[in-house]
Amino acid sequence: MRMLPDRACAAAMAAVAVLAFAATYGFDEVPPGLAQGLGAAEFPRLVCLVLLGLAALLFLGAAPRNPPPRVPATGWATMALAVGFLPLMMVVGMLPAMLVFLVAMGWLWGERRWGVLLGSAIGLVAGIWIVFVRLFALSLPGGWLGERLFS
Amino acid sequence: MEAFLAGMATLTDPLILGMILAGTVLGIVVGALPGISGSTTIALLLPLTIGVSPIAALAFMGSIYCAANFGGSITAILVNAPGDPSASATAIEGYRLAERGQAGLALGMAAVASAIGGIFSVVMLIFAAPLLARAAYSFGPPEYFALAVFGLSMCAAIGGDGRVKNLMTAALGVLLATVGIDLTSGVERYSFGIMELSDGINFVPVLIGLFAVSEMLDQSTRRAEEPKLITMDAAKLPTLADFRKCARAIGLGSVIGAFIGALPALGATTAALVGYNETQRWSKHKHEFGHGALEGVAGPESANNAAVGGSMVPTLALGIPGSATTAIILAGLIVQGVRPGPHLFNEQPVLLYAVFASMLAANLLYLVLGLGMAKLFARISLIPPTILWPAVFVLSIIGAYGPNQSMGDVVIMLVAGGVGFLFRRHGFSPAPLIMGLVLGGMLEEALKQSMIIFDQNPLGFAQRPIALLLLAVTLAGLLGPMLLRMLRMMRPQKEAV
Known part of the structure; x- marks a missing residue:
């Protein structure tokens, strides 16, 4: 039971x-x-x-009620992408990891127009760089690759 | 009266007006960005104010403070990611309205309620500052403890599937607040050797995780469903009937916010959560709560903005900051050579009234800007989810990382996102956990201090009328519904007999 x-x-x-x-x-x-x-x-x-x-x-x-619905494959894949963001960021740095995440998740959720996916991802990452890095002088993690390339 | 008029006359100075406009626009923008709060912005821009007059500097800082609270509601309503912690209560109902395609309605109401709450608190500040300050400072540790218990007991009524679940989540929040070094003994608690946990759990990443990330995960499980078509009704603003319906919520939120703001350490976030609870308690449309109640936007928005003026009371009257932002404003005042305290009302009344005037102007300005731009902001809800939700996640990462530039906070945000997702699936509301986390520290500190005052005898609370009253109201609020249910159950049995 x-x-x-x-x-x-x-x-x-x-x-x-x-x-x-x-x-x-x-x-x-x-x-x-x-x-x-x-x-x-x-x-x-x-x-x-x-x-x-x-x-x-x-x-x-406790009263009887319906158990929550099963999590579909897209749900598990989204969770995996969210968790995978961290190791990816440690390797390539925060901004490139964001770019990869935006494109990958948009595609996973059903967006097939590459122009829209890439355009919106590049636009948002550029916006984040301007506002947070340039304007508010936030230093974002460069990752293993970033440190190798820029230090 | 002369000082009052002279203070108001400073608004005719183009420099002051320019500073207010710049501060208001900047406040709305940074308030809407998760992770960059009004306090962070004021702290970053503090050096810029050194070169201008004290009045211009204070007008600039005060305007950012006022507008950032409203700005936080924009992302709370549109994507369930409060730009400012004080907007977390707004997200509960505001986001449900946006989901129903009524983002404009929620944004318009938030702008008007915020402005009314803000203006009310500044008027209160002008006429009742000394009185309010005295009332706030008759509160000692026992009263603070009782107030925190009362606040937590009110969590029982916030959303979710039931009172017990809400109280349980609030208790979990209080337990999370004990993580880190105990300030009285220096003992590390629940940090398990992880350095990032030694300083305790910051509530910003928890807030973002519980609200925004869990929402994204929840959306991901509904991808197979027929997408809800959000029409351009999203850009419709509230009507006069909507404002009439919310008048009581706005009034209640304004009074609660102004009072809570005046109590040191209890800021706009607590004011908004208490404002939400009380709005629900006194509403004639209780059934709408949890499904997109417009009053649930009006109440907390008026409360968190009323807390802005309220928190300036102890800052200016006693030199004790009422919140993190006012602590930075206090530093700005000292940099300008102004020493806040009771003498300020006698020595520099023009400066004080100029500050009040600039806060009034900022409230009116963001009402105009907020209403004018609500239609524009509301269109964000029309962005396809395939673009919107990945962007929300990325902004959440920045929001969690930004305040302390700590990867530990990003991990906490992700864990909180997972917990929030489980909460949603099992009918737990995330808001009580935030309230527990916010009030937990104060609750423990006040209890420890009270026990020292009472020589470790808990019956000492009986000697403090305010504390006793608050504890009695808490007990009545918690046990009342249970007793009523028992009475109702007994009545048919009697009739049957």
Whole structure:
């Protein structure tokens, strides 16, 4: 028998609360001179107990409802692209990674006009460079390749 | 009266007017860009104000501050990515309206509500600054603790599938706020040896991840659906009937915003979230909330802009900044040789009234600019999703990275995006988590200080009337609906007997 979706959520939240509560025992000891009143661990423990209580309420009051729909292939591919952005950026730098991402995701979502894809991607990246790098002097990560080429 | 008129007369100076116009336009633009907030812009441009008169410098900074809050609502409404944290509450209903093809309606309402809230708070600032400051500073740690608990309890009513889920998310936000070094003992908590977590979790990347990235992921699961055709109705502005419907929300938001803004450390973001909650609580159209309620845009927008004037009260009257932005403005004032404090009202009244006048002018100016450009902004919602959402993701990356130039923040944003996506699928609203994260630090600090004041006896709260009242209202708000439900359940049984 499948667990009710809300009960699964309550169980997940309870697990977070229990793990966070347990982790407070790993905090460094406070020197006795500083240990007055509420210490570093008491407040998080209190919050964990509140969270645990609320998780119990949700578990007990869970009503049957439809589970969320399955994530389609495009959804998983979008998540993979979003996560893949980070390693790509570490290699080629932030601005080139953005360019690749804009084109790849636009294509994945169904845009087949290469002129539109490339034009909008180049325009946006150029805009970001002008506003954030030139105007606000933000230094963006150059990546492994950028450091090799420009340092 | 003479000082008041002299202050207002500074608006006839072309330089001052030019500074106000430049500050307002710049404020709207930077407010709309995720990651570049009004405070960042003022900090970056502070050196430019050294060469001009104190009045011109303050007019410029005040205008950016006023307009950036409104600017933040533009991207919040159009793509669910609040340009400024204070616009996060606006995104809840504003984005639903944009999805329905009514972006112009939401943007127009945001402009008008923002301007009314802003003007209300400046008028309050002019006439009631000393009184408001005194009221705000009768708040000690116990009152702040009670206020934070009250604020968090109100999360129960924000969107999502239920009160328990909302309170749970808020508690999770408070728990996240404990990550990093504990300021009282110096103990590291939940950082697991990761250096980026030692300073705590910045709420800007969490906010962007929970709202914008999760929205993009959610959109990606609906690619197979028939795309919703957004017509040019998107560019239609609100009518007089719409404004009439939202009048109560605007009034309520303005009062709440001005008061919360005046309390140190509680800025426009808290004001907007409380404004949203209270608008929903007192609305005659509660059923519209969560599905694109126009009042849900008007309430938080008037509140976050009213908080701007409110936060200037402690800054000018006591020299204690009410928010991050006013802290930078305070630095700007000191650079100009102006020392804020109670004496300022006696020694430099013309300067003070000139600041108030420039803030009034900035509010009127962005009302005109906002309404005039709402149609133009609304057309952004007509951009095809294949171009719009990848662009939102890229801007989110910049928004998360920008404030601290930290890759750790980008990772936090991506994780928050994943969590936000799961929240959406299981009926959890992300807004309470933000509120918990914003108020968590203050909650812990105020509780620790209160316990020291009460010699570790929690019954000490009973000796503080304001704190006691706030805690009683919180309890009533949380338990009231439960008791009412129980009473309703018992009634048919009695009738049956």
